[in-house]
Amino acid sequence: MRASLWIGVAALAVSGAQAAGYDPHTAFAPLSLPGPINPVRSGSGQPGPSWWQNRADYQIRATIDTKAHALSGEEAIRYTNNSPDTLDVLWLQLDQNLYRPHSRGKDGAEPAMAKYMSAGSTDGYTIESVEVEQGGKRVAAQTVESDTRLQIRLPTPLAGKGGQVTVHVRYRFDIPGAFGGRMAWGPVKGGAIYDLAQWYPRMAVYDDVRGWDTLPYLAQEFYLEYGDFDYWVTVPANMIVAGSGALQNPQEVLTARQRARLAQAANSDATVKIVAPSEIGTAPAAGTKTWHYRMEDTRDVAFSASDAFAWDAARIILPNGKTSLAMSYYPAESAGPQAWDRSTQYVKDTVENMSKRWYPYAWPAAINIAGPASGMEYPGIVFDGITDKDKELFWITAHEIGHSWFPMMVGFDERRDAWMDEGFNTFIDTFESDDFNKGEFGPKRDSEFAPGGGNPVDEILPILADPAAPPILSRADTVIEKYRHPVTYFKSALGLVLLRNEILGPERFDPAFRRFIALWAFKHPKPSDFFRFMESEAGEDLSWWWRGWYLTNSTYDVAVTKIAPAANGGTLVTVENRDPMVMPVTLRVEYADSSHEDIHLPAETWIRQTASDIVIAPGKRVVRATLDPDHRLPDHDRSNNVLAAQ
Template identity: 45%
Template structure:
């Protein structure tokens, strides 16, 4: 339809309907912009979003020694935990996680798994065998208690006298053993390949639960989708394996001369100083231990240490090809990237590029957000789609090309969320998976000049889910969420939310300042959602309650619309409406009759006064086209009303 005819038609129509100028304020939406949770500061957590002056958290240091029996597929050993109670109250007991108990037929996780199964199905013939439990204070005259209660995946250990507040220490010791599951809920397990068995060991030792200022003891059972929440400490652990195995683990190998021969030591030294990938165990050397190991019978004990970590994992197999390269970190620091994988995964279209991917991923996040803190970064090929632990990943041995880059980059990104920033994954999966998916977007764009790229910026590809009646909110606990929704509410929707904050709402500079401040403030600590909200607002300089409330704690959608464009004296009025429940700033792309273009931004506050807004555009030029969000950043659920003239009038 011709623009002049359309304008005349609109003017006549409006004369016989409502007065659009006086109807501009139709309601009051102030409630959408009010604070939605109790976000005031305290001595423990400041209103600025930083830890408060009296912030505290407890610590657990671990010494562990285990042996792998590849005939029985078991892991057995002893653990000594030094627990420090920094809280302001005495503790008469300590809660612990026994996550291998998930692999019992009567575990809560097994009994709540659907008949048809899901990603978190697992073996049911496993579980911990616990013995020789000992708990006592680290002070002269303290007596030992063996009292404990095991309930599903949790264990309560009692002391004869409480652990004193504000620095009291205690030691908890026990022996443990478990059968390594074949299917470990897509987080750990064992895989038979042509040259042997790959043992991917995680959740392999009893670990202390978090006692914090928000919940006290965090004792949610381990069911499956909900992951982990752990305190920080130092780990000193030893793995005794058959002499022909290669063992890799979180942290730094302490005794390379005892487990590697001269050839392997020379190659390892070369890899530590090389930006190109160096073979430690070549494909043709697999299952030829005489070429790479210092002994040809019995067992070898591999000794690892890692500091200020919240967990450790390791892998062991005689089937490993092993390669490595140097990681270049800020301020001249170095680490080493390593990959282990079977012959089935070899090839330049597959795991032969794993170390290249690992190195690039770690270097990108270290330079853009926060330096990588660990001495090593290990990628392990296993029958696991993707799972992360401090300094070590398990990724699918079948992954190739872009899928291998994607899973490697994603799992290493988890070293920042939740390994450095220690969020509660069991309750707030979005602070873990969502934040990580967000930083993955930029690392994928940066890798090798966009070799694989990122599709996350194409937010409208997810419109079917946003329009689904079965969608759930980001704040839904992962163990409660419908598994068909988990990918969106834990990963993509929160990641898209951060993308919108950075590129649509705050701008890159303000967002990056705030996001880096969040990471720095909460590195090796335990932030809650409100801590994140507060620090983003305080550093970013914007009240974002309307966004947190609607995007993170609701199921409403974005649906901005152009109702009409009409003349108003010598100017033109663009009539806008917010048909969705998520208010947004409005970015308009304007096209004039002479072919020139202009972009303008209307602030989100236009929606405080109601769900419609009339913008008087002052220009001597005649508008011929107006479009909301011309960059198509928003996942607007109805793109048909984003343009004027509408397609129906053309």
């Protein structure tokens, strides 16, 4: 998700910094992680031998009324209860109810977001009927609506370990305008664009941690079950529908020329125009068309519909021998050689590189939409800005497409743990900035990573020093807008950078991170699963790191305090850890002959004491000692990192 409001890290106040002081007993104390160890979630951070996960398969038929700007739909949800529990109720998520005048999300909005949240309203979902089909019988269900949730009371309890029920829902809602944020409609040159997400009532997750997870929608993102989706969207005949998954009926909705161009794109590494900007507005306007899409093994689907779309595509080559399609849809005013003309290549490159580096992309298409809902991601499709161009278009495209990995394939709970969704994705998209076109847009230095454009370890210092800044492991809804990007995106991503580059090294981090993705693809890992897995797979007790960076908001300061003769004829260099957080660090010792030696000091250098003497072998005269000589750590006082011998 792109920020709607952004306050740069460098602009945050640094007064009232935390009391300094390092205590080895606190830093290295045993750490009890919040998540359980049991047969479902193992102590190694892997899915356990008794892993289970419920499933929701959807068939949805929807129609857009472009005069009323409204959507009506019918859905059938086949819900499979793989848990060991018998369920007497089901819960649906009604996210459109956020837009009601007095929803919890609106009334609970902080001042920084209240103006944005109050820019418009709708009546939310109108649920016309809910029926439950069990044992061959279909009956009206008793329901209770509560803000953005709907409880369905089952006529017959649903057995565990594979019991199934089908829920039938008829519904409608008015499509929000620009105030919709994550989904909206808006006018463009030559027509209108409808970015449709949260467009059908969705099953809540029933998991092993909380049972039904029914957090209300307060404008944080989503937590959803996986399944297969078939959906049909009926629109005026002159509109194009771009949807998650694969188009099932091209013969019915595309012209022969469009089908031929699409077939060409499926075998082309160069971008092929399916509908050129000059061809916008030439489709017959009479009647309607119904577009049928299918997507398998996904937690959600979204789509965009417009009578003003240009459309282009190119082949994506995946490392497992499969292919996918990179596609872009945009109005005429978005076209241009440094604007959306390049979008499909940005999508193609991002998917190919992330697939090679981390895990193969899972779906038949990756789509970028220029529309009114700017900077938002869904499985197989992302919504970006009509006016985006140059490096901003590349960065936002790479970031939103990167969400295909987190949380679309690895199903993090964005409602509670937004830092995993946004931070993990910000981490992987920094690599894409270096990879694309020999680093054309690298290194990444936008508002999500090094927002001031400088060294990330300096950019994070105001957050670490701010006593009001929340720890990363805070419930997402409690993080106010002032800290949302600095903590949820930036600090979380920088934590993975430091873990990879300074603590474990790429040779241990990368294989472990890849295996975590593979093991948890299309499942629901929790923070404790990630912490345990990285420790087990990389072979390191990292309790001091999880505590210092994730569970608390701590500062870091190391110092060289003395250079003195050693009893063995060599030299003693005394190093101190002065602040609550501890990290490995490089000590560079410079000699009188202009040579130097780098000594890697592990975090355990300070496991028993605040200061440690490092013995330098005799034979050379030490003239200077420097901690973190390459400026890779978030040390808030670098003035004490260097000491010259007397």
